[in-house]
Amino acid sequence: MKRVATLFAGALALVTTNATAQDSAAPVSAAAAPATPAAKAPAPKLIVTISVDQFSADLFAEYRNHFTGGFKRLLGGAVFPSGYQSHAATETCPGHSTILTGMHPARTGIIANNWVDLKTARTDKTVYCAEDESVPGSSSIAYTVSDKHLLVPTLGERMKAANPASRVVSVAGKDRAAVMMGGHQVDELWWWDGKKFVSYAGRTTPAVVQQTNDAVVARLAMAQPAMAMSAFCSAHDRAIDIGGGKTVGTGRFERKEGDTRAFRASPEADEAVFAMAAGLVRDMKLGKGPATDLIAIGASATDYVGHTYGTEGSEMCLQLTQLDETMGTFFAVLDSLGVDYEVVLTADHGGHDLPERNDQHAVPGAARIDPALNPKAVGDAVAAKLGLTGQLLYGDPVGDVWIDSKLPKRQYDAVLAEALALYRAHPQVAAAFSRAEIMAAPVATGPAETWTLVQRAKASFVPARSGDIVVALKPRITPIPDPTKGYVATHGSFWDYDRRVPILFWRKGMAGFEQPLAVETVDIAPTLAATIGLKLGAPMMDGRCLDLDASAGDSCR
Template identity: 65%
Template sequence: MKSFRPLAAAAALLAATPLAAQETPPAQTVPAEAPRAAPSLVVVISVDQFSADLFAEYRAQFSSGLARLMTGAVFPSGYQSHAATETCPGHSTILTGDHPSKTGIIANDWTDFNAPREDKTVYCAEDESVPGSTSNNYTVSDKHLKVPTLGEWMKLADPASRVVSVAGKDRAAVMMGGHKTDEIWWWNGKAFVSYAGRAEPAMVTRMNANVTKRISEAQEPLDLPPFCQARSRAFQLNPTRSAGAGRFARAAGNSTAFRASPEFDEAIVATAAGLASDMKLGQSGHTDLLIVGASATDYVGHTLGTEGSEMCLQLLSLDQTLGKLFAVLDKTGVDYAVALTADHGGHDFPERNREHAAPMAARVSKELSAKTMGLAIGQALGIKGPVLVGGNSGDVYLSPDLSKADRVRVQAEAIKRYMANPQVEAVFTRAQIAGTPIVHTPPETWTLLERARASYDPQRSGDLVIALKPRVTPIAGTEGGSIATHGSFWDYDRRVPILFWRKGMTGFEQPLSVETVDIAPTLAALIHVPVPVEIDGRCLDLDAGQGDICK
């Protein structure tokens, strides 16, 4: 397969034997009575929008990095158990051990009528108190994350432990890195950046220069291997928009197309590998943590869908890129462990779903937007001004300008109108959700209300939470940047793979459900770090024999 041209700054780091030809190191049985020392480096990878469905579809095609991880402990039915299956909430669960109801990250953004600015939308990873900021033009901050992360647990146990977080999105880097990172870098649309005042390491400087050069040059279309050819069919979504048969050809200067391509993940992973090499992570006698947020799969899924040649090329390329990362780490001789998962799943665009045996797939009606619904309610009740704030699903807020009596009237009318819409599955009130107990049962058995409870924060959640019916995509049209998305209560958005690997471990597969909140306590047990707070997750035993890493 002809791949994208390697970035110059990444070439030396990620150069290796063609990865399709590499052999996965054989597993070595470690006797249960001879427990191993803690690994000196933990690598945590989140592949944004890598659903359990995609993992199942492509796992037989992986030959490099993901193939290596599949020789370890494989949990193909992991769950982002909560209802708000978006990027920020999902990333907040991975290294905190907590659901969004405890992390406070209930959505990518929420409404705060007390925000100290005209824009009352608050982005999950911003500091809205910064003068002149908006939810789209913001200062990145970790202030909204209410709980500590694995990296903070490690530093509490050993202050010499180092935490490095690199991602394609600020919210991924921040929510997994936590409040005490040694290095944290994310892509801002033009370059890898960090918090103001942080010195830029030489590797980041080189990578930024090379990415700028790469974007300024055109990218030729990739070759389609046979497996991808079978998925190559163009869907004309509107007069100027098609998807399904792309090969990532890119015009010079198109940074948006760069971001939604395998090139982007290469830049992210190479930056992380470069920092790990330059900082000699895992080589100081203390256990370090390297966090990688691979974001391209999400951008490909949103803009091109999950079932075409584009996603096929993206996942096969990601497999190769991760293999090169592991080759870099192998060369150091460091004993490292890897955990890989995703922040949420995803759903293909309905136009293709309808031709792939899912005729019920649809786009959400514009009537369900909070603005449109609120105008109709206001007119019916004789109330001037907006009465509802929010989107077409998820959190919807009653206007704070309503009187107490009008709030009761508006809420009752909203529930009636939402429930009368054939695309709505359920409407939950704040009181209903708050009164629902937190459960710790298998996540596939949770009711919709229990899923909503796991995403509920009394200071941030809406007055109503709207659940659309299955396979209703919460994007009304195809004119914007996204044609497919996630964010529903349903398992195609909740289910993600969870993989653990360490050289020499005896691999196994456990098809029963586990949760992403289980990742942090499992890694803590693996590196012998106590969990200093009460969390929602539990330790998963990675010993395939009679031993138990959790004891």
């Protein structure tokens, strides 16, 4: 692995060297063919759950024939190219909350990355999904990471309840990814805080976490030269003008020393996460104990690359090809440790390319949002019409919008009616629903692609947290009015380019197959539970078990 050896001589390369030296089991190459399956294999000793943030089904389809490393190995297993994060709130926190709980956000309680609580005691009324807002002096930006808002158990928690000998580890490039996949009871939980990998206060730092942090600090102290451009990625190497004299689409992750923001939006960040994950597997001897263990890995760099550069430039091509290589080395480390493991890989949501590049590809309807759709601007228009004063609406231009909770009922009803009328009349809005309309809608039961917009909204609606109005923009409307001031592209819509993600299962000996029909990310946890023979009780999961391969012991029957 040429690039990783260069970037992380003290991290992933160190882990690989140590792991190989400590265990004489013969490694399997990253693209090795499955062995002949046994009549019925026992439960795997380690579950490896990987979430690639913003890895849409569209990106998977675009790149799958070019993978040569970790992704290629997974393509030899059970492939579900049309998995769904079925809900409307296609953001990082809600999406990660579905993967190992088996429940939609309406039950996990995670309705968005952030929501508004106008009744909270602190000045900042925004609540971050993975914070404890009761901590004195905290805000939704300067927060204490917490699992308190996740209302249901994860698979790892259920495993530990059934057998306390099971170990659960969660590591990610984002705190919300680590928390939502790990849950409330974890043995190790680590995330990148912008400068280093950290955990909850009072936890002892394992040696491999310190080694990874030291390697990252050393790496950040050096400028990063541009990555070499492969022939395949050269086809994506085209400058896209976003205004203000700025372009995207030709980046190669050149970085100045000390630039942690650029580090986060580059393949380097995922390399660090996988290096630490491999070291924790090695040092904790995960998969070698009396019970099945679980490690959840949140690879967050693809999301930052998508936001910063879009999904169709040289940047995303280099990111995905390097991630493929990084995962190949990670799997080789696990092979060298002699661990019997099963992998599932998916994503928390998809993504949408920037409208300026979509324009060049003649994608119909691609545009940036009208600033008049900002909730404050809509609220000001409502206030002017009704003769009211003060801020009436709170929230983001897409998704949940909250009405001032101090309004008397008659004024609340008038504001609701007028705001709904303004949203619905706007040419960039596909639909706007009141909370009463969402709560009255039937729960969706059919395939995710058939769900109505209001059913998608209902799947991520929690009455105690959600807005008074939920707004769905039309397809290809990007809720970033000015790309020159920050991110250029995003996700979070009701549409399938944000909802559809791949779901890939792999285990040595599994008979590979592909199932093109729609499944859901909530199906992952019950499928893994069946794999390890874990009986599920209350609370029941929303997902169903996917019958992967009876010969490898993964039958749902």
